[in-house]
Amino acid sequence: xxxxxxxxxxxxxxxxxxxxxxxxxxxxxxxxxxxxxxxxxxxxxxxxxxxxxxxxxxxxxxxxxxxxxxxxxxxxxxxxxxxxxxxxxxxxxxxxxxxxxxxxxxxxxxxxxxxxxxxxxxxxxxxxxxxxxxxxxxxxxxxxxxxxxxxxxxxxxxxxxxxxxxxxxxxxxxxxxxxxxxxxxxxxxxxxxxxxxxxxxxxxxxxxxxxxxxxxxxxxxxxxxxxxxxxxxxxxxxxxxxxxxxxxxxxxxxxxxxxxxxxxxxxxxxxxxxxxxxxxxxxxxxxxxxxxxxxxxxxxxxxxxxxxxxxxxxxxxxxxxxxxxxxxxxxxxxxxxxxxxxxxxxxxxxxxxxxxxxxxxxxxxxxxxxxxxxxxxxxxxxxxxxxxxxxxxxxxxxxxxxxxxxxxxxxxxxxxxxxxxxxxxxxxxx
Amino acid sequence: xxxxxxxxxxxxxxxxxxxxxxxxxxxxxxxxxxxxxxxxxxxxxxxxxxxxxxxxxxxxxxxxxxxxxxxxxxxxxxxxxxxxxxxxxxxxxxxxxxxxxxxxxxxxxxxxxxxxxxxxxxxxxxxxxxxxxxxxxxxxxxxxxxxxxxxxxxxxxxxxxxxxxxxxxxxxxxxxxxxxxxxxxxxxxxxxxxxxxxxxxxxxxxxxxxxxxxxxxxxxxxxxxxxxxxxxxxxxxxxxxxxxxxxxxxxxxxxxxxxxxxxxxxxxxxxxxxxxxxxx
Numbered sequence: 001x002x003x004x005x006x007x008x009x010x011x012x013x014x015x016x017x018x019x020x021x022x023x024x025x026x027x028x029x030x031x032x033x034x035x036x037x038x039x040x041x042x043x044x045x046x047x048x049x050x051x052x053x054x055x056x057x058x059x060x061x062x063x064x065x066x067x068x069x070x071x072x073x074x075x076x077x078x079x080x081x082x083x084x085x086x087x088x089x090x091x092x093x094x095x096x097x098x099x100x101x102x103x104x105x106x107x108x109x110x111x112x113x114x115x116x117x118x119x120x121x122x123x124x125x126x127x128x129x130x131x132x133x134x135x136x137x138x139x140x141x142x143x144x145x146x147x148x149x150x151x152x153x154x155x156x157x158x159x160x161x162x163x164x165x166x167x168x169x170x171x172x173x174x175x176x177x178x179x180x181x182x183x184x185x186x187x188x189x190x191x192x193x194x195x196x197x198x199x200x201x202x203x204x205x206x207x208x209x210x211x212x213x214x215x216x217x218x219x220x221x222x223x224x225x226x227x228x229x230x231x232x233x234x235x236x237x238x239x240x241x242x243x244x245x246x247x248x249x250x251x252x253x254x255x256x257x258x259x260x261x262x263x264x265x266x267x268x269x270x271x272x273x274x275x276x277x278x279x280x281x282x283x284x285x286x287x288x289x290x291x292x293x294x295x296x297x298x299x300x301x302x303x304x305x306x307x308x309x310x311x312x313x314x315x316x317x318x319x320x321x322x323x324x325x326x327x328x329x330x331x332x333x334x335x336x337x338x339x340x341x342x343x344x345x346x347x348x349x350x351x352x353x354x355x356x357x358x359x360x361x362x363x364x365x366x367x368x369x370x371x372x373x374x375x376x377x378x379x380x381x382x383x384x385x386x387x388x389x390x391x392x393x394x395x396x397x398x399x400x401x402x403x404x405x406x407x408x409x410x411x412x413x414x415x416x417x418x419x420x421x422x423x424x425x426x427x428x429x430x
Numbered sequence: 431x432x433x434x435x436x437x438x439x440x441x442x443x444x445x446x447x448x449x450x451x452x453x454x455x456x457x458x459x460x461x462x463x464x465x466x467x468x469x470x471x472x473x474x475x476x477x478x479x480x481x482x483x484x485x486x487x488x489x490x491x492x493x494x495x496x497x498x499x500x501x502x503x504x505x506x507x508x509x510x511x512x513x514x515x516x517x518x519x520x521x522x523x524x525x526x527x528x529x530x531x532x533x534x535x536x537x538x539x540x541x542x543x544x545x546x547x548x549x550x551x552x553x554x555x556x557x558x559x560x561x562x563x564x565x566x567x568x569x570x571x572x573x574x575x576x577x578x579x580x581x582x583x584x585x586x587x588x589x590x591x592x593x594x595x596x597x598x599x600x601x602x603x604x605x606x607x608x609x610x611x612x613x614x615x616x617x618x619x620x621x622x623x624x625x626x627x628x629x630x631x632x633x634x635x636x637x638x639x640x641x642x643x644x645x646x647x648x649x650x651x652x653x654x655x656x657x658x659x660x661x662x663x664x665x666x667x668x669x670x671x672x673x674x675x676x677x678x679x680x681x682x683x684x685x686x687x688x689x690x691x692x693x694x695x696x697x698x699x700x701x702x703x704x705x706x707x708x709x710x
Contacts, residue, residue: 041703083510083579086670093670094677238703246696253689260685264678265482268583276584276667277576286626306450315446322443332432372458379451383444390440394433 003222005234007035032219038237039244040225042413046120047223048251049113054211055252056106061204063099064148067092071151073197075190078153079278097267103145104270105259107293110138118330119351120228121339126221128331133214135327137207142294142324144203147196149291150188154275159288161188161196167301167320170313187281227412228339229405236409287369295366296359297323302370303382319382326389333390336397338405346400350392358384467613468606470598470623472590475657479664482679485672486665488520493644494662495519497655499532500642501635502578505570507558510579511666514552518669526552533557571618573631582660582667589664591624596656598624599634 009030011017016026030036070089072081085092114134117123123131146164150157165183169175184191222231231237238244262269270292274285290298300323304315341348358381365378406412478487495516498508513530521529530550535557537548550557559575560566566574582588602621606613606628615621619629636652644650648658664671 080510086668087510087515093668093674097674242699243703246692246699250689250692250696253685253692256685257682257689260678260681264674264681267674273584273586273588276580303447304450306446306453308446308449312450319443319447322439326436326439329432329436333436335433372454376451376454376458379447379454383447383451386440386443386447390436391444394436 002031002036002219003038003231003234003237005237006031006038007239009034009036032215033245034241035239037219037222037240038231038234039223039240040231040236040409041238041243042225042227042409043223043244043247044226045247045251046112046116046226048248049109049116051248052109052252052255053106053113055255056102056109057204057207057211059102060099060106061208063095063102064201064204066095067099068197068201071197073151073194075153075193075279078151078193082152094263097263100271101259101263101267103148104262104291104293105255106141107145109255110141111293114138118355119341120224120226121334121336121341122224123331124334124339125331127218127224129217129220130214131331132328133210133217135324137210137214139324140203140207140210144200144207145291145293147200147203149275150193150196151200152275153193153279155277155279155283155285156272156275156288158188158279158281159285160290161192163288164290165192167313167317170311170317172314188279224339225409226340226342227406227409228343229407229409229412232408233410289367292363292367295364296362297366299362299366299378300382300385302366302375303378305375305379319386323385326386330389330393333394334397335394336400336402338402343403343405344396344400345403346396347393350388350396354384354392355388358388467610467626467628469626469628470594472587472594472624475590475593475660477589477657477661477664479661479671482675484675487661489646489648490658490661491519491665492521493642493646493648493655494658494660494665496644497636497642497659498578498662501655502659503556503559505559505566505575505632506578507560507575508556508579508666509558509577510555511669512553512555513550515669516552519665530554571631575632578663578666580667582664584667588667589660592663593653593656593660594624595622596636596659597653598622602628 009020009027011020011026019026027036067085070081070085070092072078082096085096087093089095117131117134146160150161161183165179165188168182169179171178180186182192183189184195222237225231272289272291289295297320301316301320304312304319306312306315308315310318336344336347338344341351361377361381362385365374365381368374478484478490498506513533514526516526516529517523530552533550533554533556534547535550535554537546538544539546560569563574576584582592585591599620599622602613602615613621613628615629619631620633621629636655639649639651641652642650642655644654648654668674
């Protein structure tokens with residue numbers, strides 16, 4: 001699908017004509033990210049982060065495949081082969097630092113991408129499917145990142161694997177057998193390491209597949225935009241190429257500056273020193289913490305400290321999974337007809353003064369040791385987190401009186417949209 | 431309907447979290463929490479490899495290597511470092527060969543097939559002082575001396591931590607013992623404020639000035655020996671540290687140039703699209 005004024009692909013030479021008949025790949029690219037995809041003309045830089053996420057997925061796959069050529073998933077030698085990559089493999093240190101920090105950057109850009117989706121309610125009709133697939137991608141990313149962190153077989157790898165698989169032990173009755181089945185043993189060892197490696201290699205390609213569905217679903221209604229007003233006429237859009245390819249190119253350059261600064265000058269800043277100690281089942285680290293991108297959910301896991309009908313541990317596990325699973329229902333919980341937070345005064349207040357500080361507190365507490373006052377803070381933040389998505393959002397969308405919207409994207413950008421009013425959208429504004 | 435269920439679930443989770451908070455706050459307010467032992471953060475020492483343009487001080491690395499060889503290697507292995515890697519410290523090929531031969535490594539007698547010890551070659555790795563972990567534990571009051579290859583990356587602020595720890599041995603102060611009686615060193619333990627437990631099994635390894643003779647005339651004080659061996663262990667933990675920073679500058683300058691070009695081309699392409707864009 002596309003808007004009726006989308007530019008049509010015309011093969012220019014013999015080769016592209018041949019391809020267009022046999023396998024219209026150039027046409028697909030032209031319509032997906034080329035001149036054939038009309039995009040709202042008013043996208044801010046927040047709309048760069050989808051392309052950035054795609055870039056970091058590709059970077060992770062490329063560096064990961066290279067690392068896998070030199071790594072051995074065996075508990076006896078995994079730590080040593082990781083050091084072999086760091087010391088003896090040509091540019092191995094760069095590949096590994098790029099892969100480890102690439103995971104962090106993948107999460108940074110995806111968190112900003114989700115943040116944008118939440119503020120501009122990009123999940124609302126007609127874009128529910130894009131959002132649902134996005135949440136699936138996020139869950140797959142978390143599983144992949146968790147298993148990847150186990151592979152170097154350092155102390156945090158081992159104890160992180162033990163804690164996270166231990167969560168399944170909280171399931172009533174069948175918890176312990178499930179945990180043993182998942183690990184292939186009573187504690188993380190060769191069996192677990194080997195299957196984690198296998199899945200860590202597989203899942204990125206599953207993610208790539210879901211990303212294709214995510215983009216496919218995006219091209220049905222077209223991109224959202226900061227006003228939340230749907231595209232009405234040709235003057236509301238610009239072709240993706242060259243306008244947004246150029247803008248994304250600049251955005252990618254800026255992101256890479258930050259990324260390479262970290263890779264080459266602070267490569268271990270986001271890691272944990274304990275993971276440079278070889279895994280030792282007999283020595284528990286003082287503080288077991290996951291990677292930073294799991295901190296908010298780790299804080300929610302640890303916030304439930306009281307047996308209340310169910311055991312505290314089960315509450316924690318339910319809370320942690322529900323914290324993400326509730327995102328699946330957002331399109332049906334937030335019934336406000338207005339998308340953009342810019343025109344929703346009450347929603348905006350809860351978003352900036354409720355959700356954002358809550359996420360900051362959860363991030364902070366998730367990385368802190370499990371002691372007071374961090375636990376108490378994370379309990380308050382956890383309560384607000386669930387209230388925000390499951391209680392406040394449905395109620396606010398009912399009682400809020402939105403501010404007036406611009407008539408069209410063109411009016412929002414150019415100040416007036418005479419042609420749209422007169423219905424004379426025959427030529428592009430560019 | 432879905433919103434009603436959602437509100438109920440949301441209130442449920444919030445209620446349990448708030449009750450957990452109430453119980454936790456009550457416990458916190460009424461019960462004395464066990465305080466942490468007050469250990470000190472490592473002292474900041476200036477090194478040539480600090481900062482974005484830092485480089486190795488090869489004389490310092492060679493001095494540090496000598497400290498490791500004559501003091502630390504009695505108990506600590508360096509298993510991820512090969513003797514050939516010594517060439518990166520500024521030694522010539524012949525020097526590396528001669529230096530390698532001063533280490534005794536486990537070998538096999540070519541005539542009988544029995545295990546023996548032979549002089550090391552550049553292709554060998556640094557030998558461990560103990561045949562296995564049980565022997566290491568037995569010789570050290572059950573505390574296995576950690577491998578030092580990665581020690582400066584395996585501790586917060588590792589380089590400064592190693593130097594501070596080596597120079598930090600002292601008697602516990604009277605105030606500390608008054609406040610934390612459990613901080614008194616047990617049998618076979620030694621007080622050191624930079625160690626998170628405050629007491630560690632390792633006896634002070636650097637005990638007197640001149641313990642290691644430096645060939646380049648640097649004064650062999652305890653702080654100097656500690657500083658230099660910490661520098662050497664920074665190199666063993668990340669031999670590519672300097673190459674990493676140098677590569678980083680080339681990459682950043684390239685990407686910065688590309689980003690500036692990308693910015694101007696974006697500006698030029700967009701100039702046509704927004705004649706009088708309103709400020710939002």
